Amino acid sequence: MTKVDQLPQRLLLGPGPSEVHPRVLRALATPVLGHLDPAFLALMDQVQADLREVFGTTNLVTLPLSGTGTAGMEAAIVNLVEPGDRVVVGIAGAFGERMAEIAGRCGAEVVRVETPWGRPVDPDDLRRAAAGGADVIALVHAETSTGVLQPLEPVAEVAREAGALLLVDCVTSLGGIPVDVDRIGIDIAYSASQKCLGAPPGLAPITVSPRALERIERRTRPVPSWYLDLRLLTGYWREGGSRRYHHTAPISSVYALAEALVLLKEEGLEARWERQERLGRALQAGLEAMGLELFAAEGHRLPMLTTVRVPEGVDDAAIRRGLLEVYGIEIAGGLGAVAGQIWRIGLMGAACRPRAVLSVLAALDDLLAAAGFRFERGAGVAAAAAAMAGSAPAAAPGGVRSSAR
Numbered sequence: 143m144t145k146v147d148q149l150p151q152r153l154l155l156g157p158g159p160s161e162v163h164p165r166v167l168r169a170l171a172t173p174v175l176g177h178l179d180p181a182f183l184a185l186m187d188q189v190q191a192d193l194r195e196v197f198g199t200t201n202l203v204t205l206p207l208s209g210t211g212t213a214g215m216e217a218a219i220v221n222l223v224e225p226g227d228r229v230v231v232g233i234a235g236a237f238g239e240r241m242a243e244i245a246g247r248c249g250a251e252v253v254r255v256e257t258p259w260g261r262p263v264d265p266d267d268l269r270r271a272a273a274g275g276a277d278v279i280a281l282v283h284a285e286t287s288t289g290v291l292q293p294l295e296p297v298a299e300v301a302r303e304a305g306a307l308l309l310v311d312c313v314t315s316l317g318g319i320p321v322d323v324d325r326i327g328i329d330i331a332y333s334a335s336q337k338c339l340g341a342p343p344g345l346a347p348i349t350v351s352p353r354a355l356e357r358i359e360r361r362t363r364p365v366p367s368w369y370l371d372l373r374l375l376t377g378y379w380r381e382g383g384s385r386r387y388h389h390t391a392p393i394s395s396v397y398a399l400a401e402a403l404v405l406l407k408e409e410g411l412e413a414r415w416e417r418q419e420r421l422g423r424a425l426q427a428g429l430e431a432m433g434l435e436l437f438a439a440e441g442h443r444l445p446m447l448t449t450v451r452v453p454e455g456v457d458d459a460a461i462r463r464g465l466l467e468v469y470g471i472e473i474a475g476g477l478g479a480v481a482g483q484i485w486r487i488g489l490m491g492a493a494c495r496p497r498a499v500l501s502v503l504a505a506l507d508d509l510l511a512a513a514g515f516r517f518e519r520g521a522g523v524a525a526a527a528a529a530m531a532g533s534a535p536a537a538a539p540g541g542v543r544s545s546a547r
């Protein structure tokens with residue numbers, strides 16, 4: 143019989159769920175309140191205010207949906223899109239593909255704008271696609287399947303020119319890099335609790351601009367999902383006014399998210415972004431110093447999710463199994479088109495710390511050497527440690543600078 147209290151503890155360095163801070167775990171053990179208890183409603187207000195800050199928005203409709211990131215994706219699309227709408231979807235990986243799939247199921251005329259995996263979508267390609275008319279332009283900010291960052295400003299410009307609403311997946315970016323919903327002009331953005339926010343999976347923060355709300359008000363047909371209907375949901379989540387029951391809020395999950403947001407505020411958004419950046423670049427420097435090749439195009443690499451090619455002749459699954467079974471470290475393999483070809487190493491939530499960077503590099507050093515991969519032993523850890531300290535790697539014995547390859 144498997145029992146929860148016998149489960150192992152891992153170092154979670156995959157694409158989510160991320161490691162959860164002990165304070166967030168303790169919040170989960172707080173006694174459950176009723177979902178209309180004034181004390182819980184006050185906490186809800188706080189969570190909404192904190193989410194606005196992280197999203198960089200004053201949007202009134204900013205709330206944690208009950209469900210994972212995909213529920214956020216589905217809510218964004220199912221509320222905005224009506225049958226026959228022209229939806230231009232930028233597809234740079236598995237999650238862009240999922241958006242196109244959901245938009246298609248909503249009866250949209252989906253215009254796919256694709257790019258080779260490992261690169262961001264070209265805004266000029268989106269512009270050409272939107273020239274034929276576009277109601278919504280949708281794409282992913284941080285594509286977790288490829289480790290690529292999508293610059294949003296040029297895309298927002300395309301959306302403005304086309305008079306289209308801009309829908310952005312911020313599942314992996316929120317809390318890890320600036321999202322700036324209002325400054326950029328994003329109309330609807332969603333995320334997930336278990337990535338950079340560092341809470342357990344189960345909630346999908348979403349924010350909706352007044353322009354997007356207007357579009358939803360003007361719908362000719364009701365939103366086909368009752369559970370994810372934002373107009374119904376705001377009857378419960380609307381601040382101040384009388385709160386109406388729609389569905390039972392997952393109370394304990396809201397506690398956890400609230401505490402994760404407090405941790406983020408205590409550290410400061412800027413400091414959090416800086417930490418993500420510094421440690422992400424250190425991990426990348428370490429992997430390159432081991433002679434490994436990063437997958438995402440240079441200049442477009444995410445700090446919180448690093449993709450690296452599985453070296454020729456090395457067994458992808460065997461290395462991941464070794465990491466998990468010998469070292470208790472979880473990383474992920476490739477999704478879809480790059481399955482078996484890349485590893486994905488996340489530094490999200492409580493796992494974004496120097497110890498995690500050095501642990502995964504040291505463990506890879508051991509396992510890759512045992513697998514017969516030839517590289518300079520120890521170079522990865524040294525390069526990452528140097529990068530974290532903000533200095534160049536120390537000279538190798540004999541005065542020769544240790545080199546990556």
Ligand SMILES: *Cc1c(COP(=O)(O)O)cnc(C)c1O
Pocket residue numbers: 157158210211212213215237282284285286287311313314334343
């Ligand atoms: C993880 C992820 C999702 C899906 O979130 P779930 O919580 O797994 O439903 C969507 N988009 C991106 C970019 C993601 O990384």
